[in-house]
Amino acid sequence: MALFGTQLIITMVAACVLQKLGPYYSLARWLLCSSGLRRYRYPTDDKLREAAGLAKNGKKKGKHEEKTDNGFLIPKNTEFELDTAPVEHFEVIGFNFYTEYQWLVDFAVWTMVVYAITECYSWLVGPRDEVNLSMLWCLMVLGFAVRLLGRLTAVFFRSTDGSGELEICAVSGLAYFVVSMVILVTSNDLLELQLEQAYGSFNESATHFLRAHGLGSSGPASMFAFRLLLAVLSGFAGAILMFPGLRYTRMHRDCIRVSSENRALQLLYHVNFVMPLLNVLTWVRPLSRAYLTEKDMPSTGAPLLSDAWFDSLRLWLLVATVVLRMLLMPRHLQAYLNISQDKLDRIRKEAGRIRSTELQKRIVSVYYYVCVAALQFVTPLILSLYLALMYKSLGGYSWLGAAPVSDPELSPLPAPPTADQLGSPSHHVTFTLAAVKRVFTPGFYRGLLGYLTWWTSFVMFTSSVVGSSLLGYT
Template sequence: MALFGTQLIVTMVAACVLQKLGPYYSLARWLLCSSGLRRYRYPTDETLRDAAGVAKNGKKKGKQDENKDGGFLVPKSAAFELETSPVEHFEVIAFNYYAEYQWLLDFAVCTVFVYAITEAYTYLVPPKDEVNLSILWCLMAAGFAIKILSRLTAMFFRSTAGSGELEICAVSGLAYFVVSMVILVTSDELLELELEQAYDSFNDSATHFLQAHGMGSSGPASMFAFRLLLAAWSGFAGAILMFPGLRYTRMHRDCLRLCQENRPLQLLYHLSFVMPLVNVLTWVRPLSREYLAERALPSTGAPLMSGAWFESLRLWLLAATVCVRLALMPRHLQAYLDISQQKLARLRTEAGRIRSTELQRKIVSVYYYVCVAALQFVTPLILSLYFTLMYKSLGGYSWVGDPTAAPAMVAAPPPPPAPTAELDSATQHVTFTLAAVKRVFTPGFYRGLLGYLTWWTSFVMFTSSVVGSGLLGYT
């Protein structure tokens, strides 16, 4: 109990709430089924027969339809209207990826509450040797998000439709790998990711730890290997985040088309689109820190804000991006469901006929895919949010611009006790292991690594949206 203290109680209560109340009170279910979303119902056979002038026996003006099992032929320009109905929980619960969508979003909400309670507790009662269990929750939430994005991307590798998804994933992964290699060698004077300081912190602390336990070493890995590992992750993240970015861009364009008369709402949509770019630019020193926290104003002779408040501004901007996009999620999902009407309008511009079953399939397929679209919208937000929270806590930053919160980059905690024969209990073994982890993985290392992961997630979210805008404009 000395290792975890009050946080263990908070974790157990949160786990109990997630298990007992999750099926009854779910933000994921509310966003999908109680936020006013309406889906388009596919036209019935009777509606299509009336629109096409086909009799119930399959005849039209004395000519019998050739295919009895595949429906009947309908003119693509047939005039009929699609009926709408609310999105119901008993319908979507049977869709693919609904369970993953509900679990991920509900777990993410529970993690936010655990993190907020832990932050308040540590602010009021500074911990001594306690482990921050909210970091474990954040790590699991980010892991679940990566797992689901990987599963969604793997569908394209198993698909035999040959529509180009596999090629897009491969090309985007390789492109982001190359771009990340260029970024990783950029000087900190231009892009303050502080990866070299993070590597030096990790290398020094790991070397001292190994030498203290009789294992001579000059360091666990080279800087080249460290950068190569980050570049590999960057390419993987680019591949799994590309299609969510393309999906968001399509929703964004449709939302703008539907609210042409509402200028404030259009401004909010544009703001949500460019906010990842603002987050990316806060790490570009000449465009952000130099103007806001280093250059003195002529009127006051001092910078606009301190360095600590600038770090807090980064955190708040990242959190605001997630909140704005999540608030607009129902409108984006409605824009996605409206694709059924767009498909029908596009079909009516074509000449010829179409099978009734194929037409119905075109309409209903949009609704069957709504859980995947919801995951593609919300999963990058969850990944960005929990990278940000871990970056704040493990990097030693503050939400209120506290200049004493961030420790030195290469500072290391006191060395852990050497393992002896007295370490015979489970608690002592856990104590030694946690002390060793704190010794090797210093706050300076977390500030560089998690800062890069947070920045790269925002970078991919924005660039994939820009690529999607270009593709939509081209088509």
């Protein structure tokens, strides 16, 4: 209990509340079914016959009209209106990926509650030698998010319709791998990724740990291997985040088009679009820290921000990006559901005829895919948010402008469990946690998690830019 203390109590209470209240109070269900979203109904056969001037037996004013078990043919320019209906829970509960979507969003919400309580407890009580179990919750959220993005991407690899999704995933992954290799060798004078400091801290502490146990070593890995591993992770992140970025870009374009008469709302959409770019620029030293913390303001003769407050501002900007996009999520999902009407408008501009079943399938397929669209919208935000939270806590930063925690001095480790203590789990846990704290220092987390947080924002913005370019040619 001394190892976990209050952290264990918070975790157990949160897990119990999640189990009891989760089925009744769900943010994921509210976003889909109670936020005012309306979907388009597909036209019935009788409505299509009436609009096309067909009799029930398939004849049209003396001309024989083809009719089969797969529907009947109607002119593509047939005029009729699509009916709308609210999105209902009993309908979406059977859609693909709805369970995964609800679990991810709701678990992320409860993880945020655990994290907030832990942060308040740490601020009131002060630092203690306890395990921060909220980091385990955040790590699980990241694992679930990456797993879901991987499953969504794997669907494209199993596709055999030749629509090009597999090629886009492969090309984007390789492109981001190359870009990350270029970025990883960039000097710290340009990007504040602190990867060299992270590697140095990890290598020094790991070497000290190995030598303390009689294992002579100059370090567990070289700097090249460290960078190569990060580049592979970056390429994988680029591959799984490309299609969510393309999906968001399509929603953004449709939102802008629908709100063409509301300039204030259009401005909000544009700010929402460029917020990841602002997050990326906060790591570019000449454009952010050098200007805000090193250059004296003419009015005051002092920098605008201190280094500690700049680090806090960077964290708040990441949180603001996620909050703004979540607030606008219902509008973006409604823009996605409006694709049904857009498809019908495009069909009417084509010449020839179309089968009734094919027309109905094209319209209703948008609604059946809404849970996937919701996942593609919200999962990158969850990745970005919880990477930022882990970056703050494990990197030793503060929300209120306090100086970051420095790496501890390399003091002797506690002795490993003896033969008499092998049956005591507490000795094993104590020794393991002390070793983990020794090897993985705040400096290591500042470099690793800072890079992953920055890279997520970078991919979110660049994939949106690529999507805007592709939509400009369609």
